[in-house]
Amino acid sequence: MDDIEVFDPRFASYVMGNAPLEKLATGYRWVEGPVWFGDAGCLLFSDIPNNRIMRWIEGVGVSVYREPSNFSNGHTRDRQGRLISCEHGARRVTRTEYDGTITVLADGFQGKRLNSPNDVVVKSDSSVWFTDPHYGIMTDYEGYRAAQEQPCHVYRLDPERGELSVVIDDFDCPNGLCFSPDETRLYVAETSKMFDPEANRRIRAFDVGADGRSVSGGRDFYKVEAGCADGFRCDSDGNVWTSAGDGVHCVDPDGVLLGKIRVPETVSNVCFGGRAKARLFMTGTTSLYSIFLNRNGVQQP
Ligand code: MG
DSSP: OTTEEESSHHHHHHSOTTOOOEEEEEOOSSEEEEEEETTTTEEEEEEGGGTEEEEEETTTEEEEEESSOSSEEEEEEOTTOOEEEEETTTTEEEEEOTTSOEEEEESEETTEEOOOOOOEEEOTTSOEEEEOOSGGGTSSSSSOOOOOOSOOOEEEEETTTTEEEEEEOOOSSEEEEEEOTTSSEEEEEEOTTTTOTTSOOEEEEEEEOTTSSOEEEEEEEEEOSSSOOOOEEEBTTOOEEEEETTEEEEEOTTSOEEEEEEOSSOOOEEEEESGGGOEEEEEETTEEEEEEOSSOBOOOO
C-alpha cells in the first residue's frame, strides 16, 4: 500500500495489506500526547494551541475532555491507571485522580520553576520520568512566553516520597521518552534545532542502572532524517515506533530502520491502543490517525 514503506523483511510481517492508514478526526492545530484508556474505550490527546484535551471514542467521534488544559502536551497512565499529564501553561506534571481532582506531582526543582514538561512515562516501580524542554515558554502559542529558569533536563519523580531528581543533564532539548519492554534501556529524543537540517535530531539510548533509578551511556540510537523524533513508544518486541516528519518510523532495538508508515502530516507522537494494543494511534499536526498492526504495544496499564 502507498502508506507503507518496507526497508526490512521483518516489517512486512508487522503491517497488514488490508489495514490502511485511517484518518479518525481533523480540525486541530497541533495534536500531541495520545494515551489509550482501554477501560473507557477511548483515546485522549492534546490539542496544544487550542488549550484542550480531546477524547476520541470509536463509533462516536471526538469531544472535549478538558478545557482549558493548561496547554497540556504529553500524557501517560500510572500503574493505577490514572492520567498523568505534562502541562506547558502551568509548567508542571499532574495526576488526575479518580474523582477528577488534580494533584500536582512536580512544578519546580531546587526553588525554580520547571520550563514546560513535554512528555512523560511511568516505570513499573511507579516512578514518573519526564522531559522538560523550553518549547512551551518560548512563545504564547503553546503556553505562556516566559523566562527559562532551568536547564532542559530529564527528571525522575518518586511519587511516594515526592522526590524529584535530575537523571540526565546533557540534552539541549529532551523531548519524547520511553523504556524498552524490560526497562533496561531508556530512550530519549533530542529535538534541539528542529528547523536546522544539519542538526542532529536523534533518539539516544541510555542503560538503566541496577538500582532502577539512574541511567548511564546515552549513545546515539537512531537519527531521524525527516523532521524529528518527537514522541515514540515500544512494541512488545522492543521495536521503537517513532514520530517523524514523514510519518512513523519503526526501528529495531539495534537502531535499524525497518519500515515507515507514511502520514500526510508531520507526526508528533504515537501510542498503542485498541484491543490487544494492536492499533497504533498517531497525532499528526491537525489530525488524529491510526493503523492496525500485527504488533502489540507494551505501555502499561
Ligand atoms: Mg513532545
